[in-house]
Amino acid sequence: MHLVAAIAALQLVQILFSLWLPSINATIIDDGVLTGNTSLIWAQGSLMLVISLLQITAMAGAIYLGSKTAMSFGRELRRGVFSHVQSFSATDAHRYGAPSLITRATNDIQQIQMVILLTFTIMVMAPIMGVGGVVMAVRQDAKLAWVLAIAVPVLFAIIGTVMYNLIPTYKVLQERIDAINTRLREQLTGVRVIRAFVRQRSERTKFEQANSELRSTWLKIGLLWAVLIPASQLVVGLSSIAVVWFGGHRIADGQMQIGSLTAYISYLMMILMSVMMSGMMAMLLPRGEVSAKRVSEILETTPSIAAPTTPTRLPTEPLTFEFDHVSLQYPGASAPVFHDVSLAVSPGKTLGIIGSTGSGKTSLLRLFPRLIDVTAGEVRAGGIPVRELDPAELRSRIAVIPQKAFLFTGTVASNVAGHVRAGGAYDAERVTTALKAADAWEFVSKLDDGLDAKVESGGKNFSGGQRQRLTIARAIYKALPGADGRPGADLIVFDDSFSALDYATDARLRAGLPRYLGNVAVVIVAARVSTIRHADEIIVLDDGGVVGRGTHEELNATCGVYQEIVDSQMSTEEAA
Incomplete structure (x- = not known):
């Protein structure tokens, strides 16, 4: 609040x-040039110079503090949106879609x-300048006030x-930015x-359609602005x-x-400029309002x-995980x-699950760390229903290898250990052990930089x-025993994580x-x-x-479905 007060001051x-x-x-x-009073001209000119310097200093300070406040607010808002989205379940994220979440966290x-x-730079200034300009103009000559009485309402009407036409158009604009982001992401x-x-x-046709719709919306917005600026300048020119x-x-x-006429023209320009600035702010506010609602929608979810x-x-002891007559049905699904x-x-x-x-294998695994909730039945960890647990604590006891392998930009060590900043320290021995357990040390050790080898996005x-x-x-690193001999995780989940590996x-x-996980x-x-x-x-x-x-x-002796899977993959000798 102190920054806002300083900006206003x-x-x-x-x-x-x-x-x-x-x-x-x-x-x-009036008193210097027309009368030839040189000393007054110098005195008043010097005063104008000092006032101008003070005005420039105050304006620069206001713009600097306003920029700092706006950027700080944006930083905190992005941080809040990012943190809140991290708490979304898969259903919550699917409700908005990745392209929309990206647009809301950046463009909005x-x-x-x-x-x-x-x-801070215009809206605070415009009303003060407008009211002050009217007062000072009337002080110079009240008889010309009728010009203001006509020009100001005409400007407001324009x-x-x-603005009436811009508000819905800006809403459509944000939706079409979402649409083109979706197309780009898909392609x-x-x-x-x-x-x-x-x-x-x-796919080119789909993108061109989304691109054309976005272009037409921008053209409509540009046309409205193109009408506004010349019309406003016309009013200002006629008033002058x-x-x-x-x-x-x-x-x-x-x-x-x-001199009074010169001052009156200056005040007239100030008044009309304040009206135009207020109008421009009023037209930017709808887009800001649309963006604020979209961001609030995320934060309020x-x-x-x-x-x-x-x-x-x-x-603290090792956990047993249980599913008790569990059923799962996604929202909107028929079965x-x-x-x-x-x-x-x-x-x-x-x-093992096959x-x-x-047949729902991956969906079943997502119930262990409570990435989704069951429709019926109960999932328990250590005998406690997972709905009664803090998801963060539950997930800290589970290591998951997803179906689709994904690595983050950084190094081999930062991907395995996590939370490693560029050039930061890490437990090299623990990382090496995890790599050996995952049969990855053979190729990592041959990289030029070893554990510090770069990993692209x-x-x-x-x-x-x-x-x-x-x-x-990465998952094994989390599950490895610590200095106290206790495993870092009680459960490690492999979601078809061996599909890209050869049989050997x-x-x-x-x-x-078993040797590493205990x-x-x-x-x-x-599969x-x-x-x-x-x-x-x-x-x-099934x-x-x-x-x-x-x-x-x-199962090979009693389950027909399992037998079919075995027969499709293995010979009789291998199956035995």
């Missing part, structure tokens, strides 16, 4: 000085920043008409699919002509002095998955993804198998996991039977339910 000072200058100029003309906040900046992400299926022409014409007649009649008011604390699923995974045990495409400078092993190493690497990596529970979703055949228990999903559970040998 500096703006008031510089406006008062601006209003004072024409009066001094009038005195110089930029519009809000601009409105705040102009508020600005009001344009950049799916560029390989587009090329493989020769869809360039249809009227003042000079009628003021000249009053000077000729001896009812007004030349209550995450569907949130910590309870008084969360239950997890016990559940799966229903009535019960399972348990204990410390040190491995649970099933046909679309998404890990595109590594092969698919290398990315997958580095992603696995897959087998070698899985065989070494008493950590493991859940593996896989390949060989990946889960040695699990302590295997669950077979048509939204569990159709079989047991060891590989038991």
Whole structure:
């Protein structure tokens, strides 16, 4: 608040000085130039110079503080939006879509920043200048006030008409920016699919349509501004002509002095400029209002998955994770993804999950760290329903390897260890152990910079198998035992995380996991039977339910769905 008060004070000072200058100029003309009083001209000229310097200083200070306040507000708003979006569940994020979230966190906040900046530099100044200009102009000559009485309402009418048309147009503009961002994101992400299926022409057509719609909206906005500026300048020009014409007649009649007419013209310009600035602010406000509503919509969204008011604390001993007759149906879906699923995974045990495409394997895994909530049934960790836990604490006890391997811009070490700034310290021994456990140390050790080797966005400078092993190493790093011998996580979840690995690497990596993970529970979703055949228990999903559970040998003997999967992948000798 102290910055706002300082800005208001500096703006008031510089406006008062601006209003004072024409009066001094009038005195110089009437009492100095016309009478030949050189000493008065020098005295008043020196005063004008000092006032001008003070006015410039106050204006520069107000603009600096206004810019600092607006940029600081934008920084905090971006931070708030980013932090809040991080708490969104997959359902919450899907509700808005990634392109819209990006637009709201960048373009919309930029519009809000601009409105705040102009508020401190123009909106505060315009009304004071307008009112002060009217008072000072009337002091110079009250008889010419009728010019103001006509010009000001005409200007307001022009600005009001344009603003009435701009408000809905700015709303459409933001929506069309979202649309073109969506098109760009789709085409950049799916560029390989587009090329493989020769869809360039249809995708180009879609983009051109979105681009044309955005262009037409901008043209409409540009047209409204193009009407506003010349119309406003016409009013200002006609007002100046009227003042000079009628003021000249009053000077000729001896009812007004030349200096007063000069000052009156200056005040007239100030008044009309203040009206125009107010109008321009009034037209920028609608876009700022639209952006503010879009950002507020994000900030006011209550995450569907949130910590309870008084969360239950997890016990310190290793956790057992249980699903008790769990069902899941996404909002708007006509049928559940799966229903009535019960399972348990204990410390040190491995649970395998297999099933046909679309059987809900990945959705099932997302229930462990409570990335989504069940529709029916209950998920428990350490015997406590996960809805009673703080999601952050629950997720701190789980390490997840997603289906799609993803690496962040940085180094190998920063991707494995996390929270490592450029040039920052990290536990090299722990990172190396995680890489060895993920069978990634062999290729990392051959890189020129080793653990400090650069990783580009998404890990595109590594092969698919290398990315997958580095992603696995990241989860293993979290699960490795600490100095106290206790594992860093109680559960490690592999969501079809071996698909990019060859059979030998897959087998070698899985065989070494018990040596590194110890008493950590493991859940593996896989499309390949060989990946889960040695699990302590295997669950077979099909048509939204569990159709079989047991060891590989038991399922191969009793479960028809499992047998079909085995027959499609393995020979009789391998299956045995």
